[in-house]
Amino acid sequence: ALTAGIVGLPNVGKSTLFNAITKAGAEAANYPFATIDPNVGMVEVPDERLNKLTELIKPKKTVPTTFEFTDIAGIVKGASRGEGLGNKFLANIREVDAIIHVVRAFDDENVMRENNREDAFIDPMADIETINLELILADLESVNKRYARVEKVARTAKDKDAVAEFNVLKKLKPVLEDGKSARTIDFDEDEIKVLKSLFLLTSKPVLYVANVSEDEVGEPDNIEYVKQIREFAATENAEVAVISARVEEEISELEDDEKAEFLEAIGLKESGVDMLTRAAYHLLGLATYFTAGEKEVRAWTFKRGMKAPQMAGIIHTDFEKGFIRAVTMSYDDLLKYGSEKAVREAGRLREEGKEYVGQDGDIMEFRFNV
Ligand code: GDP
Numbered sequence: 001a002l003t004a005g006i007v008g009l010p011n012v013g014k015s016t017l018f019n020a021i022t023k024a025g026a027e028a029a030n031y032p033f034a035t036i037d038p039n040v041g042m043v044e045v046p047d048e049r050l051n052k053l054t055e056l057i058k059p060k061k062t063v064p065t066t067f068e069f070t071d072i073a074g075i076v077k078g079a080s081r082g083e084g085l086g087n088k089f090l091a092n093i094r095e096v097d098a099i100i101h102v103v104r105a106f107d108d109e110n111v112m113r114e115n116n117r118e119d120a121f122i123d124p125m126a127d128i129e130t131i132n133l134e135l136i137l138a139d140l141e142s143v144n145k146r147y148a149r150v151e152k153v154a155r156t157a158k159d160k161d162a163v164a165e166f167n168v169l170k171k172l173k174p175v176l177e178d179g180k181s182a183r184t185i186d187f188d189e190d191e192i193k194v195l196k197s198l199f200l201l202t203s204k205p206v207l208y209v210a211n212v213s214e215d216e217v218g219e220p221d222n223i224e225y226v227k228q229i230r231e232f233a234a235t236e237n238a239e240v241a242v243i244s245a246r247v248e249e250e251i252s253e254l255e256d257d258e259k260a261e262f263l264e265a266i267g268l269k270e271s272g273v274d275m276l277t278r279a280a281y282h283l284l285g286l287a288t289y290f291t292a293g294e295k296e297v298r299a300w301t302f303k304r305g306m307k308a309p310q311m312a313g314i315i316h317t318d319f320e321k322g323f324i325r326a327v328t329m330s331y332d333d334l335l336k337y338g339s340e341k342a343v344r345e346a347g348r349l350r351e352e353g354k355e356y357v358g359q360d361g362d363i364m365e366f367r368f369n370v
Pocket of ligand 1: 008009010011012013014015016017106107108211212213214244245246247
């Protein structure tokens, strides 16, 4: 499964947020085959459509789809110089599909800014730079290595792949040298293929999470730190979310009905964990399809662009191997007509084959050989 890694300097609120994620976590009984890794927090993906389908079909059981956050351990500073735990930090980031970069944007004189700083003044932009610089330096090292190796082949042998790679490296090098992330560059489709093969850190999608004070989280637009972070994120095709880790910690300890009341009182529509989950889902290009029967209504995560057999494979590899077709309707049609029978009568029930590209909100029933 795709995962988003939570990074940040010490004392920005990462553990507080990760604890809230773990506590808000998915109901284990629903996902018996999920692996238990202490660094992974699995949450259910909030989806209003699943509630509507449950009301309509009244199944015995409803199962949301899940998303995994990974807590990235290790030391940030000096990481790119390969110092002990710093190495681990970079290696852990390399394994995740997107980065959730937590930035301190709350004033609190009781919380030091960093382990080794005596002031509590906060500077979100400097903090962002500190982490990004380590990632940029690590990428620059990878790029320089490849550059030296590929340059000659590209120049002399006229090897097509080498030329393509060299062109991408030529674009990357000056940008990284300038202290900017690879994601600030616009690449075309072919270049993106090359880029992926380089496994860089700064080309991964990023969501900056401004951790703001509990008193301000209801009105994030007024927070100067948030404005700064948003401005910076816009320059590198990154997204921004605003949460208060402390509030999330409190929410994670409440029952559902208390939760709604609490959120309303502080001026929020949903919890920060729910919002982050949706944002990360979006960041990774994920979408949801449903299976809907009397026994169970269930949401499944797939990657946008996937075809029907691969989507079937998410439920079970046998479904993919023996795939025949997918009986498909859209969520909107099912809600509009009220039953599968009515959807069929309206001529809106589709038989989709191997080449069908799944759409967010598809309701599917797979036919397969065993
Ligand atoms: P980490 O080192 O990034 O994991 O940071 P922690 O989660 O341990 O948080 C560091 C300190 O900041 C702790 O004392 C937290 O209680 C405090 N903290 C975290 N989030 C907030 C917040 O939203 N508001 C305030 N006032 N303090 C927070």
